[in-house]
Amino acid sequence: MADSAETQELVYLVTGGCGFLGEHVVRMLLQREPRLRELRIFDLHLGPWLEELKTGPVQVTAIQGDVTQAHEVAAAVAGAHVVIHTAGLVDVFGKTSPETIHEVNVQGTQNVIEACVQTGTRFLIYTSSMEVVGPNTKGQPFYRGNENTPYEAVHRHPYPCSKALAEQLVLEANGREVLGGLPLVTCALRPTGIYGEGHQIMRDFYHQGLRLGGRLFRAIPASVEHGRVYVGNVAWMHVLVARELEHRAALMGGQVYFCYDNSPYKSYEDFNMEFLGPCGLLLQWLLRPLMLYAPLLNPYTLAVANTTFTVSTDKARRHFGYEPLFSWEESRTRTIRWVQTVEGSA
């Protein structure tokens, strides 16, 4: 793959390339992967912003498709050197049926794996989630844990169940023979809660704060720490893994990596206030604040929100030289600037 390192020879496919994370991965690849010849972006819903990318030196191919349709996936994968599979249904609010979540997240991932095997694509990077580990149904804290920290991973909600099953499929596929006889090399990245430009829940909190006259109300104990990671650093980790997977196949193949950076350990709401505060919102106490957040709350989201889950690891640095591309200050500034551009800003 990398013999003629200076030439533009590689074809990458990003599934879910029009989502929150996917768009950042796409833009990061165009900026930071000089060997790219063609970038295929596969998504159920294509964004209009793709048009502006089509005028650059890399061939950008937008493919409207569904990961649950094996033939559509195989057609998109054929001829790609690397697949970055970020597509998924991120629904923890009960809007989608458990069957659909399973079909997209698990069967969709199986379709991607089979497409790699059938068409001869050797490198597959899967966007997993911290949710495959926890928080678990017992609400046990995971405090600054790493990839080897023992933890009882017990899931019941369709989203973490589907992410855990899909991750397992991806890791088990490592080493399978692909068309042409070479082995498939896979790995899984597990972001904690991602934030940054394009983050829908942050946008919703901001709008709610504006509607409430510039106030948000604390609903979760400030002592509960949430792992958060900036979207630009998550995208950068994907790009680095894709670049290093061939040369470090024996070390990285079949491995999982938490996505981390230097974002501070804080409670969910105090962390959000790092961005919403400078945009004019105040966080206040209220006697019964949960009423205000009813659409976001169910037994699962309440349990996640009320359980400490933070990571502290250097596995990605040791295995493939990852260092966050964006400092905390830069991640914060970029996110604040984005919130300020959100419609309805004060």
Ligand SMILES: NC(=O)C1=CN([C@@H]2O[C@H](COP(=O)(O)OP(=O)(O)OC[C@H]3O[C@@H](n4cnc5c(N)ncnc54)[C@H](O)[C@@H]3O)[C@@H](O)[C@H]2O)C=CC1
């Ligand atoms: N947002 C977060 O905090 C975290 C997200 N993740 C994972 O990162 C990945 C990306 O998540 P986000 O960008 O936040 O979500 P998102 O919803 O913004 O992006 C997902 C993309 O997948 C596409 N998609 C959904 N169903 C599809 C289908 N059947 N066929 C083709 N494309 C389909 C959507 O159209 C969307 O563009 C997901 O796999 C998610 O599980 C992991 C950890 C944290």
Ligand SMILES: CC(C)CCC[C@@H](C)[C@H]1CC[C@H]2[C@@H]3[C@H](O)CC4=CC(=O)CC[C@]4(C)[C@H]3CC[C@]12C
């Ligand atoms: C003030 C309210 C009561 C706060 C409710 C917040 C919750 C909706 C969110 C708190 C933690 C979030 C989850 C966490 O960031 C980990 C996640 C990882 C993923 O892979 C998908 C999203 C999520 C489950 C995320 C969802 C929203 C929260 C539960």
